[in-house]
Amino acid sequence: MENPTKKIVIIGAGTAGIMLSNKLVKHKLDVTVIDSSEVHYYQPGFLFLPFGKYNLDKLRRPLSKLINKKVTHLRDRVASINYSGNSLTTESGQEVGYDILVIATGTHIDASATQGLSGAGWRKNIFDFYTPDGAMALREALQNFTQGKLVVQIMDMPIKCPVAPLEFAFLADDYFRKRGLRDQIEIEYVTSLSGAFTKPVASSKLGHLLTDKNINIVADFYVEKVDPEARKLICYDGREVNYDLLVTIPVNAGADFLHNSEIANELGFVEVNHGSLQSTKYPNLFAIGDAADLPTSKAGSVAHFEVETLVENIMRSINGQPLEESFDGHSNCFVEAGGGKALLLDFNYQTEPLEGRFPFAMFGPMKLLNPSRINHLGKLAFRYIYWYMLLPGRKIPFIPNKMSIKGKKQPKIS
Ligand SMILES: Cc1cc2nc3c(=O)[nH]c(=O)nc-3n(C[C@H](O)[C@H](O)[C@H](O)COP(=O)(O)OP(=O)(O)OC[C@H]3O[C@@H](n4cnc5c(N)ncnc54)[C@H](O)[C@@H]3O)c2cc1C
Helix, strand or coil: CCCHHHCEEEEEECHHHHHHHHHHHHHHEEEEEECCCEEEEEEHHHHHHHHHHCCHHHHEEEHHHHHCCEEEEECCCEEEECCCCCCEEEEEEEECCEEEEEEECEEEHHHHCEEEECCEEEEECCCCCCHHHHHHHHHHHHHHHHCCCEEEEECCCCCCCCCHHHHHHHHHHHHHHHHHCHEEEEEECCCCCCCCCHHHHHHHHHHHHHHHCCCECCCCHHHHEEECCCCEEEEEECCCCEEEEEEEEEEEEHHHHHCCCCEECCCCCCCEEECCECCCCCCCEEEEEHHHCCCEEEHHHHHHHHHHHHHHHHHHHHHHCCCCCCCCCECHHHHHCCEEEEEEEECCCCCCCCEEEEEECCEEEECCCEEEEEHHHHHHHHHHHHHHHHHCCCCCCCCCCCCCCCCCCCCCCC
């Protein structure tokens, strides 16, 4: 299917925008991607930066090397969209028309959304690791932290990579053990969720791991405000948690131009049909990746599994055919567990993480839901798959877009 006359505009050249643009040009479409960034970061690597693994130069590449030369890259930021007029305006004042618009603006942390968070303690004893600067500043803080209470804390859901804070807690346990400091450092995991994770089965498994590592969990904790002088988190129900060093995942928000817009929810995530990724308001508007309001994880793997559905549906839309509702919410997440091991979670909208093997039901080699060395090596190797296969839009062999339940079984929860 070819149609050179239709103009597809993608806002955001992150994981989803790069993959999608590289796939769409293969269909000889006129594709423009708008993003002011010159570089792209491999965000899963941010997890390791605070612990001295990797340097930033291993995690970033110029966008010019990642986006196909046939794609027009407009270096600007989108300020507003005229949905009924099929055009948008950038921050520099350019007006850009489109036939089909895809929103791939991801999510970003908003520390200013919580009273006291971005005040006196920010980057002194309060840190994030969801940004390159935050992760590097935290590296130094961890090096200087030799005793006291480390709190790893999630403000509210949804956040991107909901397992990343847990992984951080597990790796912190490892890091301080190796430095012989673990007995002097208390680690507490404070979350707005009722357990360790969003899915009950995985939550139980991951909760046990926290206990095994002597990491206390404080659940259902919705922070009303942070008192940076007293170094306290204060919950809406009056509970308080003290910290010496706070590693927080602030509220994750959608792009500014989506806030209070007719196409997005109150957090600025675009409301789409869960199967087709088409906006519930405008038929020529789609969203992909973290920018979409979907009941699955905000993760690079999800963006990857969504891409096939979106390419197919853009072609169908151009050709006046009914859309496919083929995206099943598939998510596939490695969870670093410390000790050189990782778990692998595989789930979708309907199915909780199952036990078994991945990607081959009989041979694996990855083990689902249980820590193993091969999973950890898989997580590390994924950086290469990301740069050389995923972003260029190549098919990753044996990894199906839809979740397969072949050979998998429901685990027993205790
Ligand atoms: C610490 C950490 C660990 C993670 N670990 C994993 C993991 O192990 N596995 C996994 O699958 N995922 C992981 N993720 C999540 C993964 O990185 C994201 O889900 C993925 O990058 C989402 O892709 P995206 O394209 O939707 O958003 P992004 O990659 O964030 O890209 C969004 C792009 O939109 C641009 N943009 C925003 N606003 C505008 C605007 N107004 N105009 C123009 N452009 C705009 C931004 O500049 C950016 O380039 C992790 C994330 C973090 C932070």
